[in-house]
Amino acid sequence: MSAADETLAEPQDLEDARYLLHDPREIARVLQSLIEHRALISAHVMPGGLPCPTALLDVELDGEEGTVLIDGNHQEAVNQRIAGAHHLTCVSQLDRIRIQFRLRGLTRVEHEGRVAFVAPLPESVLKLQRRELYRLPLVPGPVVTVQVPALRADDPPLQARVLDLSGGGLALSVREPDEPRFRAREILAGCQLCLPEGDPLPVQLEVCHLSRQEPLAGATLRAGCRFVDLSAYAEKQILQYIFRVERQRNARERRAI
Incomplete structure (x- = not known):
């Protein structure tokens, strides 16, 4: 694609x-x-x-x-x-x-x-x-995750896989027990976007919707989120990553022809 x-x-x-x-x-x-x-x-x-x-x-x-x-x-x-x-x-x-x-x-x-x-x-x-408009689908493909801070200090942070990624937001694969963390309009501050290369990027997300999806690694919910006050540096890193993956995919498709 x-x-x-x-x-x-x-x-x-x-x-x-x-x-x-x-x-x-x-x-x-x-x-x-x-x-x-x-x-x-x-x-x-x-x-x-x-x-x-x-x-x-x-x-x-x-x-x-x-x-x-x-x-x-x-x-x-x-x-x-x-x-x-x-x-x-x-x-x-x-x-x-x-x-x-x-x-x-x-x-x-x-x-x-x-x-x-x-x-x-x-x-x-x-x-x-x-x-x-364009969103980079990441499943199947490279594993990108978002680390969401826990609600309580003694709980571990939540790791959610990114299903697709764009310069304006992303979609996360969410497990049923974690559904309360992803209610519509919820602001998720202090998150870390972990791309395969480079250091984690600090991001803040707003949950836009939560819907059902085909099960993926035990997760059956899809949370669509947008970036809030995304820094210029983080946006640049995200767009560069999208372009890099897209070029690699296009190259593989050309070789397969």
Whole structure:
């Protein structure tokens, strides 16, 4: 996988206050821009992740409340999946900025003789520059860990494996007994990011979400975190490490061809 590759990630996996829009008026403006530019929407039916291309047809805002109208699919089976979905994860791009949001509570309607779906205005919209988007997957691959200070002085620090890494944050593999340490919005101060080369880097993390994952070395939880007040030195070391691993992977792929 190269930095140019883009894999689907749930919005909460990338949650960062710098890039999330919560104001309904701002959200409506962004979605309206997608309509005006006739941007293609890559929608993924969740659960399952079934991909289905679509487009935004209309956005209406009344005070703090609003609705979104999206095009249906030419396959009736897909429309039925959409109607029964928990939510749609929608991804698009506008002026090289990735736009990502969730649509919940979809209701099937007819629009100009075609199947369409109406949903409440998304609670948030994620806008990410391409350089902020890329995350380096580390499983399988080199072992990178984060040492989290213990809650009590007589307890050992917690060691958590890093599942993926970017300049803005990381995801950790967490065991069930350690779940209380990773509640959403929890600030983890005094952590140490341990890369395979060099000294541990002092980092502070904010937990953005906690979700289930396939078991990895006994851990079944995934904690998405963002860096808080990351030093310029630490950011440089992290980005250099990402670029170095990516170059090594690309070289191996070229040799395998």
